[in-house]
Amino acid sequence: MDATALASRARQSRGREVLPELLALAGDPAAGDDRWQAAASAIELLLWTERPGDAAELAESVITAEADTALAKQDFPFDTALLAADLHAGIPAGPRLRRLAGLPPAGSVLARRLDWLAGRLDGTGPAALLPNHHDWGGAPGALGPVGEALRKQPYATLRPNQRRALWSALESANDIDAARRLRGAGGDDPPSYPGRVWLAGWAVHDGDPAEAERLLLSAAPLWRPYASWDCLPTDLAVEPTLRRAVTPAVWDRYLSGPLGPEASEGEA
Structure with a gap:
């Protein structure tokens, strides 16, 4: 094989x-x-x-x-x-x-x-x-012109690709305050694996392990392999802050799968 x-x-x-x-x-x-x-x-x-x-x-x-x-x-x-x-x-x-x-x-x-x-x-x-490391607890950087423009629009009016772009900008800038305001105004969890993992890291930093676990469990269906040989996201296994959120339930969900396209096939 x-x-x-x-x-x-x-x-x-x-x-x-x-x-x-x-x-x-x-x-x-x-x-x-x-x-x-x-x-x-x-x-x-x-x-x-x-x-x-x-x-x-x-x-x-x-x-x-x-x-x-x-x-x-x-x-x-x-x-x-x-x-x-x-x-x-x-x-x-x-x-x-x-x-x-x-x-x-x-x-x-x-x-x-x-x-x-x-x-x-x-x-x-x-x-x-290490992959997906962020300065959790650090000051935010600039959001950038695209992110700023999207942030000013009502979240409900944004198309799916615009929502992904906004969350990507928030993650890149490490702007947790803007992310919290967005969620408080009716925004959902980020629509991508990296965004939810980023928020999980902040939940660990804030001392909310239950929320960190929830985010990592909800991120599992969103993970997609980088290449045909990619079978697990390594960030959760090695990045120190994220490892603190890998409860037995998270460990079992990722290691016992299914993940990626195989998970999608199982849901079809």
Whole structure:
């Protein structure tokens, strides 16, 4: 079975069942692109099952072996695995990032990303470099002209794409006060996974774990895979603030699925 089929099975609530098959495929030198794609899926499952050290070791081994293949056009979740091992397993990411950055072709997506992370790590620490990290509790930035224009319109009159654009602008600006005013005026929860996760982080910051859990549970049907091998959103498993909202119910909902297109098929 190829990596795409295994990832689909993982999204169908069978992630723990297919993990050994993914790991076997990720270790097969003759598997072609299925090798690094299976490794990507396996890394996500390892992070969700509290094995960040194993996830980073797999990322390091597959980059070492496949750096000059189509893997060089990717960066996620290999970069996340290295950062998560630093934060949650005490395995420094810096030496690995610097070594691995020199393996893919110069100027490739992976080489640039690893080199950039190596340069930023000492100044920021790994947490701030993880996916979906926000400065929860920090001051908001500028909303931008599109966001400002949409914010001034009655929410009920906005088209679905305009609502998504408004919530995206609020999230990018980290403007929780404007988001609260919007919801208080009759606005719904954000219509996208990132927006609800952002609000969940703020709920954690505000000491409202029940609301954080509700938002993460409601975000699950909105999550969509980044690529065919993407089987779980890694942000909830590794970002420290978001991890505090991953209750047993949230853990079970995401790891036991279904998620993504497989969830939509089940609802059809």
